[in-house]
Each structure stands twice: as structure tokens, then as C-alpha cells.
Amino acid sequence: MKETLLIIGSYLLGSLNFAIIFSKFLKKSDIRERDHAGASGVFRQYGPYLGTLTLVLDLLKGALVGWLAILLSVEAWGLVLSGLAVVAGHDWPIFFGFSGGGGLATLFGFLVVTLPVDTGIFTGATLLLALLFWKTPLGKAVRFLGRPIPAAAIFGILAFFIYLILKYGFFWYGLMVLLLGLEIGIRRLVVLINDRRREKLGNPN
Helix, strand or coil: CHHHHHHHHHHHHHCCCHHHHHHHHCCCCCHHHCCCCCHHHHHHHHCHHHHHHHHHHHHHHHHHHHHHHHHCCCCHHHHHHHHHHHHHHHHCCHHHCCCCCCCHHHHHHHHHHHCHHHHHHHHHHHHHHHHHHHHCCHHHHCHHHCCHHHHHHHHHHHHHHHHHHHHHCHHHHHHHHHHHHHHHHHHHHHHHHHHHHHHHCCCCC
16 A cells, blocks of 8 residues: 555656746746756756756655655565656656656656665766767767767666666566666657757757
């Protein structure tokens, strides 16, 4: 019972997409018409203050779900599905027509609480990979995946998945990262399609 309630609550919490909330209630617009509904989009469209606030709140959404899962001592499947649910809520929010952000910050917030040491190692590796994509010709080879940090995150999630299988076994941590990675990948594809659509309409931002 507690696992089910946590999963439902996680999805609803994730559906509080702060990029959309801030754009609608503070800027009287919809960020999804100009950029994607995440912290990086808010940075680009509304500046560093709102961008940083959005990033922190997105991180806290995932962290809160991870903390509650540990506090409530939920079963492993409940931990996996609650993490999946909070990211799904951010990506496909029920309050905003099921069109949201990319989910990377929310995913990171969840993982840094549930797997802090492992997440720290692979966060460092992912940032180095992003720098490599940014500063070398290798970035052109992965341009189809989007900007350097999201592109590096896709490779980082894959490496993280392999690492967790080797360390913990497939169930449940490996499955969790696999599902979250697939969810992030699907949403990233949607974001890229929307970016291309905006470019064709003459608004590349």
C-alpha cells in the first residue's frame, strides 16, 4: 500500500514542472513555445536567477522522492517505480497537458539520494565527457543527440547501468537505471523534435 501511494505521489510531485509554472505565472507566457520546459530552457529565456531556482527545485523533487522511499523502507520495486514516476511526472506532467521537460535534474536528485557514491563517480565522468563533446571535434559526431551535457548524460546513463549490473546485479538497481535511462532517452527525442520544429518556424531558441 505505501509503495503504491508513494508512486502516485511521486508522479504528482514530478508533474509540478517549475519551468512551466514560472513562465506562466511570472512571465505570462509558456516556455514550451520558445524552448524546452526545464532549467536550461529557463536559463536561456529568463536568466540565471530563475534558471538556478528551477534547477534547484527540479533536483529537490527527485531527492525528496528518494528520501521518502528510504524513510518508508519501501520494497525495491517501489523504489524503482517511484523514481520512474517522479521523472515521468516532470517529463509528462498531468497538470500541463503531458508536455514537460527533459528530466535530467530530477533524475540526478533521485539518484544522488538513493545511490550517492555511485552517482557522484558517474556525474564527474559525465561532466568530463560533456567537456570533451564541447571542446573537441567529437562533439560534432554526437550533435544529433543535442547539446553537450544531455548528450553526455545519455552515454553516462548507459555506463551507469552497466556499472550497477556488475556491482549489484540487474535487479533492482540495474533495472531502475535502465528504465530511467529509457525514459530520459524517449523524452530527449521528443525535445529534439520540438527543437527542430521551432527552428523551422524561425525561432531556434
